[in-house]
Amino acid sequence: MTTDDTNGPLHGLKVVEHARGVAAAYAGRLLAAMGAEVVMVEPPEGTPLRREPPFLDTEEEWSALFTYLAAGKDSVVADLASASGHATLTALLDAADIFIDDTPLAERDALRLGAATLAAAHPRLIHTSVLPFGATGPKAGWAGEEINLIHASGEGYLLPNGLTADLFPDRPPLKIAGHFAEMQGGVTAVFAVLSALWAGGGAGATGGGRTVDVSVQDANVAIGAFAVQRYGDGSIEHRHERKFRYGGVIECADGYVELLTLEERQWDGLVELMGRPAWASDPAMASAAARSAAGETINAHIRAFAAGERAADLVARAQRLGVPMAPYNTPDGVLADPHVAARGLFAPVDVPGVGALPIQAAPFRFGPAPLAAPHGPPELGAATSRLAATAIAAADARKVTA
Amino acid sequence: MRPLEGIRIADFTVHAAGPFSTHMLAMMGAECIKIETALRPDIFRKPHTVYGRAGAATFDQVSAGKLSVRLNLKTAEGILLAKRLVAVSDVAAESFRAGVMERLGLGYDALKAVKNDIVMVSISSSGQTGPDSHFAGYAPLFGAWGGLGFMSGYPDGPPLEMRHVMDHSVGMNAAAATVAALHQRRRTGRGAHVDVAAREVASSLIGEAMMAAAAGVEPARLGNDDHRRAPHGVYATVEADRWLTVSVGSQAEWHGLLSVIGRTDLLRAPQYETGADRHANREALGRLVAAWAATQEAGAAAEALQRAGVPAHVSVTASEIAADPHMRARGAIVDVTETGGTVRAAVGRPARFSSADAPAFARGTPGLGEHEDYVYGELLGLGRAAIDDLVARQIIH
Numbered sequence: 001m002t003t004d005d006t007n008g009p010l011h012g013l014k015v016v017e018h019a020r021g022v023a024a025a026y027a028g029r030l031l032a033a034m035g036a037e038v039v040m041v042e043p044p045e046g047t048p049l050r051r052e053p054p055f056l057d058t059e060e061e062w063s064a065l066f067t068y069l070a071a072g073k074d075s076v077v078a079d080l081a082s083a084s085g086h087a088t089l090t091a092l093l094d095a096a097d098i099f100i101d102d103t104p105l106a107e108r109d110a111l112r113l114g115a116a117t118l119a120a121a122h123p124r125l126i127h128t129s130v131l132p133f134g135a136t137g138p139k140a141g142w143a144g145e146e147i148n149l150i151h152a153s154g155e156g157y158l159l160p161n162g163l164t165a166d167l168f169p170d171r172p173p174l175k176i177a178g179h180f181a182e183m184q185g186g187v188t189a190v191f192a193v194l195s196a197l198w199a200g201g202g203a204g205a206t207g208g209g210r211t212v213d214v215s216v217q218d219a220n221v222a223i224g225a226f227a228v229q230r231y232g233d234g235s236i237e238h239r240h241e242r243k244f245r246y247g248g249v250i251e252c253a254d255g256y257v258e259l260l261t262l263e264e265r266q267w268d269g270l271v272e273l274m275g276r277p278a279w280a281s282d283p284a285m286a287s288a289a290a291r292s293a294a295g296e297t298i299n300a301h302i303r304a305f306a307a308g309e310r311a312a313d314l315v316a317r318a319q320r321l322g323v324p325m326a327p328y329n330t331p332d333g334v335l336a337d338p339h340v341a342a343r344g345l346f347a348p349v350d351v352p353g354v355g356a357l358p359i360q361a362a363p364f365r366f367g368p369a370p371l372a373a374p375h376g377p378p379e380l381g382a383a384t385s386r387l388a389a390t391a392i393a394a395a396d397a398r399k400v401t402a
Numbered sequence: 403m404r405p406l407e408g409i410r411i412a413d414f415t416v417h418a419a420g421p422f423s424t425h426m427l428a429m430m431g432a433e434c435i436k437i438e439t440a441l442r443p444d445i446f447r448k449p450h451t452v453y454g455r456a457g458a459a460t461f462d463q464v465s466a467g468k469l470s471v472r473l474n475l476k477t478a479e480g481i482l483l484a485k486r487l488v489a490v491s492d493v494a495a496e497s498f499r500a501g502v503m504e505r506l507g508l509g510y511d512a513l514k515a516v517k518n519d520i521v522m523v524s525i526s527s528s529g530q531t532g533p534d535s536h537f538a539g540y541a542p543l544f545g546a547w548g549g550l551g552f553m554s555g556y557p558d559g560p561p562l563e564m565r566h567v568m569d570h571s572v573g574m575n576a577a578a579a580t581v582a583a584l585h586q587r588r589r590t591g592r593g594a595h596v597d598v599a600a601r602e603v604a605s606s607l608i609g610e611a612m613m614a615a616a617a618g619v620e621p622a623r624l625g626n627d628d629h630r631r632a633p634h635g636v637y638a639t640v641e642a643d644r645w646l647t648v649s650v651g652s653q654a655e656w657h658g659l660l661s662v663i664g665r666t667d668l669l670r671a672p673q674y675e676t677g678a679d680r681h682a683n684r685e686a687l688g689r690l691v692a693a694w695a696a697t698q699e700a701g702a703a704a705e706a707l708q709r710a711g712v713p714a715h716v717s718v719t720a721s722e723i724a725a726d727p728h729m730r731a732r733g734a735i736v737d738v739t740e741t742g743g744t745v746r747a748a749v750g751r752p753a754r755f756s757s758a759d760a761p762a763f764a765r766g767t768p769g770l771g772e773h774e775d776y777v778y779g780e781l782l783g784l785g786r787a788a789i790d791d792l793v794a795r796q797i798i799h
Contacts, residue, residue: 009582115756137731152718159562160556177553190578198406218734223571224570227723228463258551326537329547330549333552359613364599
């Protein structure tokens with residue numbers, strides 16, 4: 001299944017990616033999903049992402065994270081500290097529209113990856129730097145992993161909230177699962193570089209030499225914009241107070257659901273869902289303000305009611321009544337969800353030696369059908385002879401004719 | 403010049419995810435026309451208990467920089483005007499429940515009929531197709547549906563509730579997809595109907611866990627742990643409720659940590675020799691770092707660790723971000739002047755460009771209908787009398 005454009009919206013776009021971290025690799029991954037040709041330039045030992053657990057096979061050859069991030073890309077090995085490796089990268093960049101790089105600033109000059117060097121050598125290239133704290137500013141040289149970055153952006157301090165914070169008020173703040181903050185950096189990099197490319201006239205246009213400086217911290221402060229806005233309004237949030245008056249994470253007989261009613265008709269639906277209990281028709285519950293004040297009492301009733309319900313059944317009934325409720329799905333639960341299946345959200349991708357596994361091509365689509373499933377993750381250097389040799393030959397030909 | 407100057411957006415979005423996506427596009431230079439009605443003003447124009455606001459917002463981050471027009475979409479003439487707006491736009495963005503735009507007569511086919519290459523962007527909880535497409539949802543529900551909420555939390559606790567970063571993450575994806583669709587239009591001449599489902603954004607953020615689960619790896623809720631790195635966590639410092647984050651992966655980082663915490667005696671300790679050893683003994687290591695951190699001032703500790711090459715950062719609050727010299731030097735935090743003259747901090751550009759560094763904020767929160775003379779007059783060519791008549795008959799309302 002593909003969109004009406006069988007090649008993806010970014011067909012024809014050439015991207016070279018040099019990534020050791022999730023943010024830059026996720027940017028390349030989304031561009032590949034949209035039809036761009038993305039080549040990973042890896043060191044001889046491979047990108048460190050190949051070694052991130054857990055693994056999909058007992059031989060520990062295929063990291064789940066790397067597989068997800070590298071699907072749809074090609075791999076070329078080049079030791080950038082060597083003359084031949086540099087020549088390979090140069091040749092690939094000569095033919096590319098976009099270069100995504102997360103080499104730490106301190107290492108860039110030695111590898112001839114500085115912004116000015118790249119702009120001079122590749123005037124039509126958009127150089128996209130993706131770093132934890134960006135390429136400029138007092139902290140540009142700082143290192144940052146996921147747990148540092150979610151806390152450098154303000155959201156970490158506000159987690160956990162709701163039921164988890166109620167249950168464990170004395171524990172340290174908590175990160176979101178996986179690589180949430182780093183992936184925001186990747187999505188933001190895609191948005192930024194596609195915008196820069198738009199200004200340059202599109203794929204194939206000349207006259208650019210532009211640098212895009214993406215900071216994972218900036219990206220996460222942007223998506224956390226309400227925190228800064230609320231601060232300007234004179235209110236500082238705290239994880240212990242950041243909770244809905246009633247609703248939130250509710251335990252059922254076989255799992256958890258999320259319940260959030262913001263509008264009057266949704267409250268009416270909730271009362272209906274619970275079978276019109278006497279306490280809910282008490283005049284003291286008539287106004288939104290009164291219910292807000294009685295939140296804990298209401299939640300005790302909701303919890304008692306939900307404890308005997310099955311999550312899937314309760315959500316189905318709630319949504320029929322217009323009550324916003326969703327099940328806390330496990331990954332297996334997501335994969336088995338009939339709606340997910342109807343949307344064709346996951347498609348099989350072949351992982352060498354492991355077999356076909358479901359992969360989500362992208363979190364957006366450009367018509368009724370999903371984007372085409374990416375091809376499986378590349379073996380280290382699988383395209384070195386094909387792409388590097390071709391690129392170097394083309395570069396040599398240009399030199400001869402110049 | 404900002405990169406998306408020349409792009410015009412007819413913005414029908416409401417709530418959080420949609421307005422954030424068009425806000426991002428506006429920050430890049432797109433002209434965004436926010437279409438509202440006095441019958442149901444946007445949430446920032448009225449008190450909102452969820453955001454803890456007792457009155458109308460004096461400044462709204464995601465509305466700043468947009469143009470505002472009133473338009474009553476409950477009238478046939480209002481729908482015709484909406485189509486005329488779309489006809490002079492490149493992008494039409496909306497975030498109603500799936501099916502609402504069709505019922506209004508503003509579905510993709512209808513918009514395509516007035517602007518053949520329109521890029522329509524629909525942002526919803528569950529997508530434009532499928533059995534759940536009509537479901538209502540908010541940020542915490544998206545995280546729940548997509549598996550992100552289940553995977554987050556303490557190993558011995560319940561799932562974690564996602565808040566507005568979930569919405570805005572959806573918006574950032576939508577903004578990226580919108581520009582991709584514009585590139586497709588430039589290349590092929592064809593528009594597109596971009597479909598962004600919030601719950602699918604949530605699942606995309608744990609795509610590796612989905613693949614692992616399908617391969618038979620039991621999904622683990624790690625809390626603050628990492629699959630490989632140790633020590634790895636959030637540590638209390640000598641200051642109340644002020645936390646230090648530390649992540650150690652490589653040998654160099656391990657050695658850097660030992661030098662900063664004054665425990666180079668552990669350089670040869672067999673139980674911590676390799677990354678695998680440290681991960682296996684991460685509980686003991688965590689206690690070691692916690693004991694040190696408890697005597698430290700968080701900011702100084704983070705700087706000392708960074709000097710030694712160890713990824714570390716304070717868990718910062720919004721007030722610290724607003725004042726942060728690094729963020730301000732990057733233009734990621736800027737000062738804006740509200741109507742009335744108050745200066746406040748706001749989130750600035752999401753990325754820096756070497757050749758497009760114009761200020762991100764051209765204007766603050768627009769008054770309801772503030773730009774109708776420009777939009778209805780200049781863009782659509784309506785005369786004063788025609789506009790006044792439409793206002794009188796509550797079409798522009």
